[in-house]
Amino acid sequence: METDTITAISTPSGEGAIAIVRLSGPEAISIVDKLFQGKSLNDVDSHTIHYGKIMDPTTDEVAEEVMVSVMRAPKTFTREDVVEVNCHGGMVAVNRVLEIILSQGARLAEPGEFTKRAFLHGRIDLSQAEAVMDLIRAKTDKAMSVALKQMDGRLSALIQQLRQELLETVAHVEVNIDYPEYDDVEEMSHEMMQKKTKQVRAKIEDLLQVAKQGKILREGIGTAIIGRPNVGKSSLMNTLVQENKAIVTEIPGTTRDIIEEYVNVRGVPLRLVDTAGIRDTEDIVEKIGVERSRQVLKESDLILFVLNYNEALTDEDIKLFEAVQGLEYIVIINKTDLEQKLDLEKVRKLANNRPVVTTSLIEEEGVNELESAIAQSFFEGDIDMGDLTYVSNVRHIQLLKQAAQALDDAMIGLESEMPLDIVQIDVTRSWEFLGEIIGDTASDSLIDQLFSQFCLGK
Ligand code: GDP
Ligand code: ZN
Known part of the structure; x- marks a missing residue:
């Protein structure tokens, strides 16, 4: 059974966000009480929140105005005494508060140690503990x-x-x-x-x-936009990002945080990974040949294959059709505001029952249909999320x-x-x-x- 008191910043870093310093352990309340100017935290009821100031004991100055939540064992996440110090002054202030708390005898928590304590104290089982991690990372x-x-x-x-x-x-x-x-x-x-x-x-x-x-819901759908130069791939990318909330996430727990771009299309998280040769591939087949490009494309969960309504099919288009055969793809015929030169019958035949959507990205036409097709290709209609227990x-x-x-x-x-x-x-x-x-x-x-x-x- 752990006996020391651990602490860490428990909110993801970000400009302007409220940041929380969390403590757990037998000394959690007394450590913060020593630093807190306001009510005596030793005397307050469990699960109450209090306004006050955190003082810096070395200078006797106010370090930060805070709201402090006091939660006594055993009705806490870790089943130990837990204190959360809510700081409003951004990352500099919260780091200072953390430092002061560490100087008073709390130990910096190891990654996952709060959750580990919850597990060790029988509060949650292992799959629940892992779910906490997923929750932290959940994108949509x-x-x-x-x-x-x-x-x-x-x-x-x-x-x-x-x-x-x-x-x-x-x-x-x-x-x-x-x-x-x-x-x-x-x-x-x-x-x-x-x-x-x-x-x-x-x-x-x-x-x-x-x-x-x-797994897909948790990690996002790895999405590649392919097509010949000038068909509208970059325009498609921009439309998706503008129409939908683009989320830039930092994935914690890696040595160097990876930044990925997420676009949330009707609850389906598209992961637009900036992998060379996948995103906005101008002439992938030309560059590396059908076989290799197929290999590259296989690594994405979804391929958005853009064609030009205003041009007849070229050999390169046909090669791209070969490269995506058997993979999860959607054909997008773009530029319908221009004169038709594309043989739609032929495209439908080549598409082999995969969805074909027409758009004019410049006039913002067909985007809804495209989004439906994206959502549908993964959920095959509306699946009721409530009925499924996921293993993720x-x-x-x-x-x-x-x-x-x-x-x-x-x-x-x-x-x-x-x-x-x-x-x-x-x-x-x-x-x-x-x-x-x-x-x-x-x-x-x-x-x-x-x-x-x-x-x-x-
Ligand atoms: P990419 O090379 O495939 O990335 O194509 P871009 O997105 O850069 O688009 C190439 C050109 O086509 C740009 O000048 C766009 O403004 C234009 N464009 C994109 N979508 C449409 C459309 O639906 N209609 C028309 N007329 N032009 C479009
Ligand atoms: Zn482009």
Whole structure:
């Protein structure tokens, strides 16, 4: 059990934003009270907020005007005493407050240490802890609700249910072996075990199916705009950015924060990564050939392929059609305000049932249709986000796959009539993999590694 008090700035850095210094631990309240000019924080009720000043003890000057929230254990995120000092003066002021607090005996929190404490104190399980990290990184409302749902424990509940089913199966076999004289316990048959294994396997498969979408929501849809020079790629980019809130995000937890551009199209986060050769590719095929460009294009989740309504199809257009075949793409026929020279029939045929949208970006026509097509190509209409529990974490996906593999092994054993006490070894492995998702069988080093990925102050 931790005994020291940790502190960190818990809001992302940004000009003008309110910044919070958070403390957690037995000394949290007394440390801030020593520095606080205002009410005696030792005496205030739990979960109350107080206006006052943080004094610099070395100079006796006011360091910052603040609002201080006091939250006493155990009804806090970490289940320890928690104090949050809200500073209004931007990053310089908040850093000063942090320094002063550190000088009074609090220790700077390691990345993810607040969440780690919540986990260690049984406040949340591992998948919920990871959801906190996702929440911090969530780019759009939809990604946010996925993270919230997971934090709610829906994934945990599902995993627990699957584990329970596996455990019962294993226990049943154990009983049969250890107490063969118990006539009232039905003998577990190969058929029964097969049925159970199949059921759980199918549920894991369902989770893996939605995992892909969850990952996309969390990370954004890697989007490439391609087409010959002058068709309107840059115009398309500008339109998307102007029509939709463009979000520039810093991803915390990396040594050097990566800046990416996000455009939120009807709740679908397009990630416009500035990767050479992907974004606004003028003549990708010309430069690197069909095969290579296909390789590059494969790395994006969505391709916006722009054609010119005012020009007949060229060889290069045809090559681009070849390069995107089988990938997720939308054809955009731009410049419909000009005279038609493009053979639409031919384009539709080449597009092979992929969506074809016509636009005049200069007259702002067709943009709505384009946005619908983008949203639709990922959600295939309106999916009800409320009904899905998403698995949105690489580690979860990996473990789910391992759990599924272990069940596949079990099923092979069952089909070849292996003894059940051998088959159950695989079933137990699957149970263990699932357990790692919620932290039941996770080793200490795994836990340390996980929490160190979290950004500071959470
Ligand atoms: P890119 O080379 O593919 O990036 O094309 P740009 O976006 O730079 O556009 C090339 C030219 O086409 C610019 O002069 C744009 O103003 C013009 N343009 C873009 N969209 C339209 C459109 O819908 N209609 C017309 N008439 N011109 C357009
Ligand atoms: Zn351009």
